[in-house]
Amino acid sequence: MSDSPAQILRELSVIAVVGLSRDPSKAAQKVPAALQAAGFRIVPVNPEAQELLGEPSFATLADIPFAVDMVLVFRPARFAPEIARQAVAIGAKALWLQLGITSDAAREIAERAGLRYVEDHCAAVERARYGILKSKSPA
Secondary structure, eight states, X not given: OBOOHXXXXXXXXXXXXXXXXXXXXXXXXXXXHHHHHTTOEEEEEOXXXXXXXXEEOBSSGGGOOSOOSXXXXXXXXXXXXXXXXXXXXXXXXEEEEOTTOOOHXXXXXXXXXXXXXXXXXXXXXXXXXXXXXXXXXXX
């Protein structure tokens, strides 16, 4: 089931980012940082990092000990089907392949399992385009 990028961003707030980069000059860190600045909770998934963007990093989606709403993918398209299977396995509500990434197989896996699906769109650009901000709940 595909939905508009804006609708997904308005309704979901906890985003696991597969391939969040340790390099602040790369889009794979800039985009999640921009989403975090807009109030989204970012959950880094990078087996080579302990912490990214001030959050603990997990080696795999299965290692995350709490529910995530969406899985945002910054890995080459050849990895997307396996990431889609993992997103389904953890109960994510949506799978989003970042700008430049498409995968018919990942789409089929996600949609068959009822996940909302976006590909080849930049989550930060879509967030900015529609002015979506998440309010942070008081601690």
